[in-house]
Amino acid sequence: MAKTSRTFLEFDTSSRELFAQLAKSLAGPSAETLKNKDVFFIAMAWGHQHGVKAKSIKKSGTGVRIEYLKDEDRALIAAIHLAECGNLDELLEEDKGFELAELFAEGGIRLLAEEMKNPGQFGEAFAAEIATQAREVAVEED
Amino acid sequence: MKIDEITISNFRQHRNVTAKFPDGQKSLVLIRGLNGTGKTNFLKALTWGLTGTLGPREPKFTPSSLVSFSAISSAKESGEVEVSVEMAVSLGLAEKARIKRSVSLSKKGGDLFPNAQRLSVLTESKSKGWDSVGDPDLWLEANLPERFSHYFLFDGEQLENFFRASESKFVQDAVLQIAQIDHLDRMVGRLGNVESDLTSAVARSSRGDSNDDLESKFQNLEVKIAELKSSITELEENLVLAEAAQIESRAQFGEIREAQGEIRRREQLETDVDKAEARMETAQTQYFTWAARLAPMVLASKAIDSLSMKIEEARQNRELPPPYDPNALRELIAESKCVCGSDLSKGSEGRKHIEHLIEDFSALSERGALLQQSERPLAVLKTRTAELVESAERIIGALADAQTEFSTKSKTLEILRQKMANHDDQQIAVISQAFDLATEAVAGTRARIAVQRNQLKTEEKEKADLEKLIDAAAKKDSKLGDLRTQVRFTREIQQAATGMLARLKDEVRETVSTKLNDQFQSMIWKKEAFRPVEIDEDYRVRVTNMQGFENRSGLSAGETACLAFAFSLTLSEVAGASYPMVVDSPLGRLSGDVKESVSEVLLKSLEGADDLNSRQLIMLMTDEEFDDQVETIFARQSPAIFEIQFDQSSSEATLKKV
Numbered sequence: 001m002a003k004t005s006r007t008f009l010e011f012d013t014s015s016r017e018l019f020a021q022l023a024k025s026l027a028g029p030s031a032e033t034l035k036n037k038d039v040f041f042i043a044m045a046w047g048h049q050h051g052v053k054a055k056s057i058k059k060s061g062t063g064v065r066i067e068y069l070k071d072e073d074r075a076l077i078a079a080i081h082l083a084e085c086g087n088l089d090e091l092l093e094e095d096k097g098f099e100l101a102e103l104f105a106e107g108g109i110r111l112l113a114e115e116m117k118n119p120g121q122f123g124e125a126f127a128a129e130i131a132t133q134a135r136e137v138a139v140e141e142d
Numbered sequence: 143m144k145i146d147e148i149t150i151s152n153f154r155q156h157r158n159v160t161a162k163f164p165d166g167q168k169s170l171v172l173i174r175g176l177n178g179t180g181k182t183n184f185l186k187a188l189t190w191g192l193t194g195t196l197g198p199r200e201p202k203f204t205p206s207s208l209v210s211f212s213a214i215s216s217a218k219e220s221g222e223v224e225v226s227v228e229m230a231v232s233l234g235l236a237e238k239a240r241i242k243r244s245v246s247l248s249k250k251g252g253d254l255f256p257n258a259q260r261l262s263v264l265t266e267s268k269s270k271g272w273d274s275v276g277d278p279d280l281w282l283e284a285n286l287p288e289r290f291s292h293y294f295l296f297d298g299e300q301l302e303n304f305f306r307a308s309e310s311k312f313v314q315d316a317v318l319q320i321a322q323i324d325h326l327d328r329m330v331g332r333l334g335n336v337e338s339d340l341t342s343a344v345a346r347s348s349r350g351d352s353n354d355d356l357e358s359k360f361q362n363l364e365v366k367i368a369e370l371k372s373s374i375t376e377l378e379e380n381l382v383l384a385e386a387a388q389i390e391s392r393a394q395f396g397e398i399r400e401a402q403g404e405i406r407r408r409e410q411l412e413t414d415v416d417k418a419e420a421r422m423e424t425a426q427t428q429y430f431t432w433a434a435r436l437a438p439m440v441l442a443s444k445a446i447d448s449l450s451m452k453i454e455e456a457r458q459n460r461e462l463p464p465p466y467d468p469n470a471l472r473e474l475i476a477e478s479k480c481v482c483g484s485d486l487s488k489g490s491e492g493r494k495h496i497e498h499l500i501e502d503f504s505a506l507s508e509r510g511a512l513l514q515q516s517e518r519p520l521a522v523l524k525t526r527t528a529e530l531v532e533s534a535e536r537i538i539g540a541l542a543d544a545q546t547e548f549s550t551k552s553k554t555l556e557i558l559r560q561k562m563a564n565h566d567d568q569q570i571a572v573i574s575q576a577f578d579l580a581t582e583a584v585a586g587t588r589a590r591i592a593v594q595r596n597q598l599k600t601e602e603k604e605k606a607d608l609e610k611l612i613d614a615a616a617k618k619d620s621k622l623g624d625l626r627t628q629v630r631f632t633r634e635i636q637q638a639a640t641g642m643l644a645r646l647k648d649e650v651r652e653t654v655s656t657k658l659n660d661q662f663q664s665m666i667w668k669k670e671a672f673r674p675v676e677i678d679e680d681y682r683v684r685v686t687n688m689q690g691f692e693n694r695s696g697l698s699a700g701e702t703a704c705l706a707f708a709f710s711l712t713l714s715e716v717a718g719a720s721y722p723m724v725v726d727s728p729l730g731r732l733s734g735d736v737k738e739s740v741s742e743v744l745l746k747s748l749e750g751a752d753d754l755n756s757r758q759l760i761m762l763m764t765d766e767e768f769d770d771q772v773e774t775i776f777a778r779q780s781p782a783i784f785e786i787q788f789d790q791s792s793s794e795a796t797l798k799k800v
Contacts, residue, residue, distance in 0.1 A: 028427025
């Protein structure tokens with residue numbers, strides 16, 4: 001696999017505030033905000049599940065440091081990359097996987113922005129949605 | 143004594159009120175009026191006129207607090223206002239008197255400044271006509287002693303205070319004064335002084351080298367003892383006031399006790415709600431954290447499964463890297479020999495096969511390496527997902543429990559807050575603090591009295607020892623024989639008189655006790671419920687039930703009223719004198735049959751009363767008290783009935799005969 005030269009998985013310039021808002025909304029009443037990596041992956045997975053990705057992003061220069069990604073994080077990006085392109089050979093182009101992750105993250109955050117217009121209920125609603133999907137996953141595995 | 147007429151000027155709402163009790167109707171006078179019309183202040187005016195005080199309910203007051211608002215308003219700047227209460231009284235068959243108490247105040251700068259207070263008493267006799275008495279205070283004290291006054295001039299709604307423990311001193315003084323034993327008490331005291339003076343004289347006269355300081359020691363002890371006695375008396379008076387304050391604040395405290403309990407409960411609930419809210423927030427944070435960790439895996443679960451399947455396929459298709467490293471295969475070619483010994487030189491079949499493997503697996507191994515690289519992390523993701531999914535019910539359940547707990551406690555708190563909406567926490571705290579301070583004051587004063595009594599005992603013993611020393615020193619000097627004899631004689635008389643006094647006090651106490659019991663038993667309807675009422679050695683009025691238990695606090699409102707009236711009448715009987723009984727709201731706390739029964743009791747106390755004797759009952763009642771039944775009962779005595787009204791516009795009360 002070609003080693004990446006990238007430093008960040010980047011937020012779109014216009015979406016930085018939205019990511020910050022997401023970090024605060026999902027933190028819970030007695031916790032600090034979530035980290036950039038957490039909100040990026042949530043937005044990315046949300047965008048992927050809903051099939052919504054941006055056409056391009058205007059890179060903000062901030063986001064998630066690639067050096068901080070664990071193997072599980074890269075595996076998740078690879079899974080989404082494979083699901084999108086269907087070609088194992090494409091997975092060798094890790095930078096393309098990162099780019100796809102950024103586009104899904106941007107798509108996902110835009111979708112979540114609509115939900116976050118009710119900040120008081122968003123956290124509960126989001127957690128409830130994940131709980132529902134978790135039950136479905138549990139049933140499938142059984 | 144019987145009051146014939148009262149004129150009140152400028153005393154609170156009684157700007158100018160006159161009540162003349164007609165002949166034939168003086169024994170029973172009823173003054174009726176609504177609440178707030180001035181009945182209580184009418185009693186206070188009468189009390190002030192006769193005693194110079196306003197009664198136990200208002201022990202401290204300033205002269206300016208007596209003045210009616212309308213008098214203040216109409217007085218000119220630098221002008222004077224006079225407050226006065228004047229009474230025409232009859233004392234027995236022929237003697238009459240006019241009592242007038244007044245105080246004048248000057249108005250300056252909107253404030254009032256008292257000037258002179260005056261008391262005058264004029265008595266009428268057949269020979270001399272009207273004549274002013276030399277010492278009006280003494281005359282009043284002789285005819286209606288101030289210490290009796292609150293048994294004859296009182297608020298019927300405060301009867302439970304009649305017999306509180308602190309009253310025992312008043313009871314004792316009243317009983318002893320009635321029997322005129324107080325004179326004997328003072329005489330015994332004077333004998334003690336004579337004895338001390340004589341002892342000092344002996345000590346002074348037997349002065350010698352060893353006796354120089356005996357006299358000064360003796361005198362110092364006398365001074366100390368006198369100071370201690372004075373201090374104890376003052377403390378006992380303070381104790382009476384402190385106990386009165388405690389009783390008043392206890393009554394208020396009793397009312398707020400429930401509120402205090404609710405405040406404590408509310409505070410506890412507020413703490414519980416805060417804790418439940420904190421637990422709920424923690425549970426919510428755990429829930430959110432759980433969701434945030436799980437979200438990417440659950441949302442991309444299909445993609446993860448898909449990649450896992452690809453890895454599985456690759457394994458089955460043997461696309462995953464072989465157990466051989468391509469670099470190791472290149473090394474074999476470079477050596478032109480396989481590890482099994484086969485020839486791998488150029489052009490050999492073996493070499494072609496290995497070169498083919500290197501080419502294929504190089505490409506495959508890059509893809510396969512990627513798959514292999516992803517295999518373990520995907521397994522980790524799946525394990526983590528499974529663990530988080532499994533913990534879902536626990537975390538969601540914990541949050542639901544915390545939310546239920548918070549909701550339940552919040553609702554309970556809200557209900558309690560609504561119930562307490564009219565409470566004033568600050569006022570409750572003030573009342574509670576007042577009660578604590580009053581209780582502390584009582585305990586502190588009692589402790590100081592106990593300490594000083596012990597000190598007094600010690601000093602008196604020291605004095606007795608010193609007297610022996612003085613006597614022993616004087617024995618040596620034959621010239622002091624006479625003085626010593628006088629000291630001994632005085633001491634013996636004093637001891638005998640002290641013994642007689644103690645016996646007399648007991649006799650009087652028992653006599654009053656017996657008469658009180660007779661009066662009380664004649665009044666109550668549950669005669670078989672009580673043992674004889676008595677005044678005990680501490681001069682407390684004791685009511686004991688048939689089981690032998692102290693039961694005064696358990697008396698009904700009607701029985702307490704009867705006991706109070708019985709006590710007043712007993713004092714009159716023992717003193718051989720009658721005092722006018724003036725009662726504010728005598729039936730205020732009573733209702734129905736009890737009210738009628740007590741009315742009958744009061745009426746019975748006037749049996750045989752007419753203008754010729756001194757029994758008089760003046761009652762101030764609300765319309766609720768003076769209902770049709772009560773009116774019918776009292777009508778048998780042909781009472782003088784007055785109506786008191788209050789004019790809001792002038793802030794003045796008026797009194798009219800009905």
